[in-house]
Amino acid sequence: MARPRSSNCEEEDLMSANPSFPNTGTPSAQVESGKPLLLVDQIGIAFGGLKAVQGFSLNLPAGALYGLIGPNGAGKTTVFNLLTGVYQPDSGEMRLESRSLMGLKPHRIAAAGIARTFQNIRLFPGLSVLDNVRLAGQLRSSHGLFATLLRTPAHQAEEESIRNQALELLALFDLQDRANEPADSLAYGHQRHLEIVRALATGPKVLLLDEPAAGMNSQEKVELAQSIRKIRDRFHVSILLIEHDMGLVMEICERIVVLDHGVIISEGTPAMIQNDPKVIAAYLGTASEAV
Amino acid sequence: MTVTHSAPEIATSQSGPPSPRAGRRTSVWSGLWPLAVGIALAAVLHFVLPRLIGQYYSRIVMDIGIAMIMAVSLNIVNGMTGQFSIGHAGFMTLGGYAAALLTYYGSLSIWGTSLRHGGFLGVGEWMFAVSCLVGGLVAAGAGYVVGLPSLRLRGDYLAIVTLGFGEILRVVLQQTGKVIDDAEALKAAKWSQFFPPPVGGAVGFDGVPKYTDLFWVYTFVTITVVVAYRLKHSSLGRAMISIREDEIASQAMGVNIARNKVLAFVLAAFFAGAAGGLFAHEAGVILSPKDAGFQRSFDYVIMTVLGGRGSITGVMLAAVILTALPEMLRDFEQYRLIMYALLLIIMMLVRPQGLFGIHEVWQLWPGRGPRTAKKKT
Secondary structure, eight states: OOOOOSOOOOGGGGTSOOTTSOOOOOOOSTTTTSOEEEEEEEEEEEETTEEEEEEEEEEEETTOEEEEEOSTTSSHHHHHHHHTTSSOOSEEEEEETTEEOTTOOHHHHHHHTEEEOOSSOOOOTTSBHHHHHHTTHHHHOOOOHHHHHHTOHHHHHHHHHHHHHHHHHHHTTTOGGGTTSBGGGSOHHHHHHHHHHHHHTTOOSEEEEESTTTTOOHHHHHHHHHHHHHHHHHHTOEEEEEOSOHHHHHHHOSEEEEEETTEEEEEEOHHHHHTOHHHHHHHHOOHHHHO | OHHHHHHHHHHHHHSOSSOTTTTSOOOHHHHHHHHHHHHHHHHHHHHHHHHHHHHHHHHHHHHHHHHHHHHHHHHIIIIISOOOOOOHHHHHHHHHHHHHHHHHHHHHHHHSSOSOOSSTTSHHHHHHHHHHHHHHHHHHHHHHHHHGGGGTOOTHHHHHHHHHHHHHHHHHHHTOOOOOOSHHHHHHOOGGGGSSOOSOGGGOBOOOOOOOOHHHHHHHHHHHHHHHHHHHTSHHHHHHHHHHHOHHHHHHTTOOHHHHHHHHHHHHHHHHHHHHHHHHTSTTOOBOGGGGSHHHHHHHHHHHHHHOTTOHHHHHHHHHHHHHHHHHTGGGGGGHHHHHHHHHHHHHHHOTTOSSTTSOGGGGSTTTSTTTOOOOO
């Protein structure tokens, strides 16, 4: 849910896209016409008297790369928690490929095709890097308890293919050589990569990234931006990402949704967002508030 | 013994990325050979061991086997899934009573006597083996019921529920009727005498035929260990372990937490129930309600803590130590619980992750562990 954070120095970047990013990918217009993959209509949730998110709507087409930004405590992570079923929305409707997601448990939503990463890394520390990723195999596993216990040939073949797929995915971030190490022995940046790989392993249609660049240096951020695009193109997933690094967001996102105090205050292309007075006010405060 | 026969499988699951088995054709045999080897070893134990070390020590080896089944199965709940159950002896006792009920009254009505019938692998022994499985199923049913609260409770609260299960069972068993002790009386018995079942009440279930031997105990040990090992190294087991590691992330990865938690309870209870059947038919044992109490449960919890959560070989070793130790220290029996407490405190200070932590014994050898295996693709 929305939470306070101590440092928040990226705001100035909002006005000027970070020049350190090579301007390769451009927001593509043809995505706009794409069929909606994830359709969110007016969802909201209140915790007691606190209306954390209200009337949140989103139309995420197939293959899109959207950003979700907003000041601290705006409700961005709460939106992710609503989309993944951690919280049940009080109102509204969510559909993935016209299938309703309302009332589904988190594991059903994951099976339906929404995967996520977490703002605070939530790997399985005691499991190996490989096991973190191949855990996703149980989603697609067609064999039950008895096939597992008897280790039938079909079951063995399936485990083998799960393992190979996991290793292929790990190669995405060059982690395949560390497959047998415990996940918590990885460096911080690698742990963030592993979380993305792990989410991809569930075979998602929509990938939600919660601050993927947090704690990375500028070089790592550039690489991450390229990786995110690569993932989108190669796995044909739609990506929605929360990020505080405005340079990164403006650089890679086709459209951006701005959230403040649980409501959408602006939505549009990066250029539109950068010049929206409401967004600027939300981040920097209005003249009257500033005094 | 079970360690050695599963070693070749480790090569596929623990070594570097390219699996040596990838190109090889798998067969039904590869799924069954560990069981076959284990059962063959059990038969060898059965015929050789008593001659080598005598009846008294063979008996201790048998107790060790039963403790191994209990500890390894409890480890599925406590170690792999990360629940905290301290009612495992309850499942054991329930299974034991169910199995003993079947063999005792079965023998009495078929052969007119509750004594042992037939020799090694004779009819009586098969009846006993099937009863143990039925005992396991009964316990598994109870495991399902006790597992349900685990969906809402965790940690200490769940522990209290499982503790309560054992205590409730103990009290209920005390209210049961007298054992019907001859065939004529059994024929004359009215249906009402079977509700509640005549299993001896507070004095215990005396006269159960004595079938348990090294062969059957280690056959069940083999099945338990193979199942636990395969579970641990399968998608299903990884799902269970992920629940222990982080429930929220586990759900986000599509793991059905409710199903897996209950499944862990059911599986563990099944093996505990089967172990109860073995225990009930052991010579010199009179199954009594107090076996369902928390003290016995605690012995098994200590084994899993000592062995390391999720380490199958670790808890097996702990089962050996904690079963053999009281026998070695017979003269100081009244200090047993003090010893256990001390042992636990020392373990917490010196090795909080248990003897082997999450690893198996072969992973502690240099060159075999996951930390050292770094082959390139």
